[in-house]
Amino acid sequence: MEPVLKKVLSMTSSTQMLVAMFIGFAVGLFFGESVGWMGTIGTSVILLMQMTVLPYIVVSLVGGIGKLQKNTAKLIFSRTGIIMLLLWGLGLLTVALMPLSFPVVESASFFSTSSIEPVTPIDYFKLYIPSNPFESMADGYVPAMVVFSIAMGLALIGMQGENKQQILTFMHTCSEIFSRITRGLVKILPIGIFAMSASAAGTMGVDEFASMQVYLISYFVLCLLLTFWILPWIVASLTPITFAQALRISKASLVTAFATGNIFIVIPVIVEECKQIMREHENLSEDGATLIEILVPIAFTFPNIGKLTVILFVLFAGWFNGTPVDVSSIPSLSISGLLSLFGSVYVAIPFMLDLVHLPSDLFQLFVMSGFITGKFNSIAAVMNLFVLTLLTAALFEKSLKVRAPQLIKMGLGIGVSLVLTLIVCRVGMGLFIHGPETTSGVIANMQVADKVPTKVSKQFPVIGTTSQSAIAGITQIRNRGVLRVGYIPSNVPFSYYNNSGRLVGFDTAMATKLAEDLNVKVEFIPFRKNKLAQALDAGFFDIAMSGLAMDIEQMDALSYADPVLELNLAIATKDHLVNTFKSNKKILDMGPVTIAYVEHSDAVEDARLQAPNVKFVKIDGYKDFFRQKKNKYDAVVISAQAGSAWTLFFPGYGIALLEGKSRYPVAYAVAQSNQSLLNYVNNWQRLRKVDGHQDKIYNYWMLGQGAVEQKPRWSIIRDVLHWVQ
Missing domain, CATH: 1.10.3860 (Proton glutamate symport protein)
Structure with missing residues (x-):
């Protein structure tokens, strides 16, 4: 020695x-x-x-x-x-x-x-x-x-x-x-x-x-x-x-x-x-x-x-x-x-x-x-x-x-x-040499943890054609044994279909947890945002839970629960354009630009006045932007949380946070007259925030914590000699 x-x-x-x-x-x-x-x-x-x-x-x-x-x-x-x-x-x-x-x-x-x-x-x-x-x-x-x-x-x-x-x-x-x-x-x-x-x-x-x-x-x-x-x-x-x-x-x-x-x-x-x-x-x-x-x-x-x-x-x-x-x-x-x-x-x-x-x-x-x-x-x-x-x-x-x-x-x-x-x-x-790459397989295979009997409808109800129901408060929902939840399809990461064809997402998990706490089954019904108030009044579903930005124009037609999250307004665009969209000055210097949007009409109207070179176009859903084939849109207004999730499916895109770090609340919505359900949901949200259950769901669906199984690092002592487990 x-x-x-x-x-x-x-x-x-x-x-x-x-x-x-x-x-x-x-x-x-x-x-x-x-x-x-x-x-x-x-x-x-x-x-x-x-x-x-x-x-x-x-x-x-x-x-x-x-x-x-x-x-x-x-x-x-x-x-x-x-x-x-x-x-x-x-x-x-x-x-x-x-x-x-x-x-x-x-x-x-x-x-x-x-x-x-x-x-x-x-x-x-x-x-x-x-x-x-x-x-x-x-x-x-x-x-x-x-x-x-x-x-x-x-x-x-x-x-x-x-x-x-x-x-x-x-x-x-x-x-x-x-x-x-x-x-x-x-x-x-x-x-x-x-x-x-x-x-x-x-x-x-x-x-x-x-x-x-x-x-x-x-x-x-x-x-x-x-x-x-x-x-x-x-x-x-x-x-x-x-x-x-x-x-x-x-x-x-x-x-x-x-x-x-x-x-x-x-x-x-x-x-x-x-x-x-x-x-x-x-x-x-x-x-x-x-x-x-x-x-x-x-x-x-x-x-x-x-x-x-x-x-x-x-x-x-x-x-x-x-x-x-x-x-x-x-x-x-x-x-x-x-x-x-x-x-x-x-x-x-x-x-x-x-x-x-x-x-x-x-x-x-x-x-x-x-x-x-x-x-x-x-x-x-x-x-x-x-x-x-x-x-x-x-x-x-x-x-x-x-x-x-x-x-x-x-x-x-x-x-x-x-x-x-x-x-x-x-x-x-x-x-x-290939660097580390995160693919759509991660988010596309995520699952809702809580097991509650679930039915998912893919057919949009139509006012005047689909049979209406009376607005149901908490007592009627419990007696019926089913909580009906409205959702927006392809609204990543709030409500979307995974590779197994199951409806998953942050709000899907929250809705499932709400149904579990009510001790009832859950049924998901799709809706279009511009028809949300009419669908709630028609009783097609009891509550809308799908990453809804609170809209001041709809506040006199429906009731929002307390905000469930605060999201950050951002721009999704091609990777090579991300740095350009981080600066208002650079956007103004770009020349003619076409930016799509799904919601946030008030923010878009303010932006129209400040950026005359930008053409804003309203689209039905974010998938219309990410799946475009003719490059009609240069960017889309979206939340940073949702935009990051979409980039997992489309890694050629990136997220640029807007100057000023704009934030906006998202909340669940019920019919304006459904005070019973509104009170229950507000109290339920406070409880689940305090006990950490909402944070756990947020960390999984938004931050990806636990989305990928963390396997122990390969080592000789475990994988070759098998001396330890």
């Missing part, structure tokens, strides 16, 4: 992390869900790793910039700064385009309450302007901390005397303290990796693992494209150095960085190789050599293209979560991500996930994959240092070739290679 322990301890930290990850995967696959609790250990280790990051950003930037000479600082921030900004822009643009390689997966899900929770708007002033640096640090506003630290460093440059040296010494000492703490914590990082890997392998489904392949493949392709094509192409296009020479001089550093995952140890190699290749082309003066020696260590402290590539994880997380990052949010994400990456990725990624309102627990996926992806972003970072140094040196020595033909050739080469790469990845991953 002791020799094995010594061998493990003698491994490099990156090797220990890889070993820990694979052992964790093995443990998770063996024990399954029983090791899910290990995720808390992993989270604890990551939080410990984060504790020195924000202070380290301050002391490293202040000390690093503050020790520069004024002339050196001007040279670096003027010439190198421009080149660095251009390389950052190229890197961010490439990262922003990579999600185009993700395969298209038509998926849908039940309504989620998180979709209607108020979103706290981003305070860009606090995010970027450190009006109170202590508050910025306490709240984790990394970009503001970077701005503050750079300002302090620049101020130190102009200072002289012993006080400046004391501050620089203090900053250097603090930096060394934080580095020692970090090095100590790195020793326990394999434990966190092991715990998170075991937890993920034990609880993550096969579909989720398949989706992670999308991120890993696109990330590897991104880093390889930048390292071995785009960045060397820039050097070859703008300097006397050829493409082959750019790859040759960087080979040793790339191999070392990939093997160790450590960029710092190759800095001396980068310096010497850059000076050597410049001498080969007789383009290096003594001052140029000094510039290279100063530039590489300083550039190392700034975010590089390799670091910027981790922003791709945030874009992947949106795809993985089924809520892709909006195109309009990408510029803000890129700038904030760039500034946050002055520190550790372990702070930057949670910050960026929060910025685009994605679940923070997705961060564990990043940490798990980080030890594989880290080797690839290391080689991109090394090549970035080579390119930045060579371009700056060439500019200093006046050998930089910035002419239109070279720029056009370079732009075309980079653009064509990027487009071809995206197409190949998109097609390849689309053929071989």
Whole structure:
């Protein structure tokens, strides 16, 4: 045992992390869900790793910039700064385009309450302007901390005397303290990796693992494209150095960085190789050599293209979560991500996930994959240092070739290679990788739990033709032994037919429960909403229970019970149009649009005045929109709850909540004179809300809780060895 322990301890930290990850995967696959609790250990280790990051950003930037000479600082921030900004822009643009390689997966899900929770708007002033640096640090506003630290460093440059040296010494000492703490914590990082890997392998489904392949493949392709094509192409296009020479001089550093995952140890190699290749082309003066020696260590402290590539994880997380990052949010994400990456990725990624309102627990996926992806972003970072140094040196020595033909050739080469790469990845991953998908089979096979003798009529009663009955109060219903309930067919998820041809849905379940509590049978009779009051007065049924929006125009013709639910008004449309319909301004800018509606006439009339470019068309039912064949309607007004259920049947559609988060009540209706039944239903609803029965039905039919049987995660200990049940 002791020799094995010594061998493990003698491994490099990156090797220990890889070993820990694979052992964790093995443990998770063996024990399954029983090791899910290990995720808390992993989270604890990551939080410990984060504790020195924000202070380290301050002391490293202040000390690093503050020790520069004024002339050196001007040279670096003027010439190198421009080149660095251009390389950052190229890197961010490439990262922003990579999600185009993700395969298209038509998926849908039940309504989620998180979709209607108020979103706290981003305070860009606090995010970027450190009006109170202590508050910025306490709240984790990394970009503001970077701005503050750079300002302090620049101020130190102009200072002289012993006080400046004391501050620089203090900053250097603090930096060394934080580095020692970090090095100590790195020793326990394999434990966190092991715990998170075991937890993920034990609880993550096969579909989720398949989706992670999308991120890993696109990330590897991104880093390889930048390292071995785009960045060397820039050097070859703008300097006397050829493409082959750019790859040759960087080979040793790339191999070392990939093997160790450590960029710092190759800095001396980068310096010497850059000076050597410049001498080969007789383009290096003594001052140029000094510039290279100063530039590489300083550039190392700034975010590089390799670091910027981790922003791709945030874009992947949106795809993985089924809520892709909006195109309009990408510029803000890129700038904030760039500034946050002055520190550790372990702070930057949670910050960026929060910025685009994605679940923070997705961060564990990043940490798990980080030890594989880290080797690839290391080689991109090394090549970035080579390119930045060579371009700056060439500019200093006046050998930089910035002419239109070279720029056009370079732009075309980079653009064509990027487009071809995206197409190949998109097609390849689309053929071989399939993401998680929720199909209509889930909602189409749901069942009403309560067993009450039930009769369902599919024939609509007709006023003047169908025989009428006297309006029945509670006593008459009990004496008759049957509760007659009106329903609207194909009104998902309130009342619809499942795959077995049975009438099911939220209100069907509520009606069945009402009949059970009355100790009577239940009979369902269909109705059309525009004839509802007449049907109730004719006694065709006792109560209408089918997701009825309370209509002010019908209140003098029938009686509504207390609202059973409050729903959120939304728009259902094709997936690619969802983001457009989230904004009133974007709707107005669309040009002529046709929106269908079934109810909500008052809201539609208000919208007609505000959106003259929108044509509203009343339809008989939502199925007329979702089953349309000639694309007559661009969208339909619907509740978010019902719209989400419809998208399970038609996953090519999505839901856009309207601005203002409009809500409206739905209620059950009885004949205006049927006070006895109205009083009973109101009291019954209050009871079933308090005892939780209504919530249970809501959670099943609206949120899908329990709709899919949750089978235990496959594991060796249960499914192969059969040691546990």
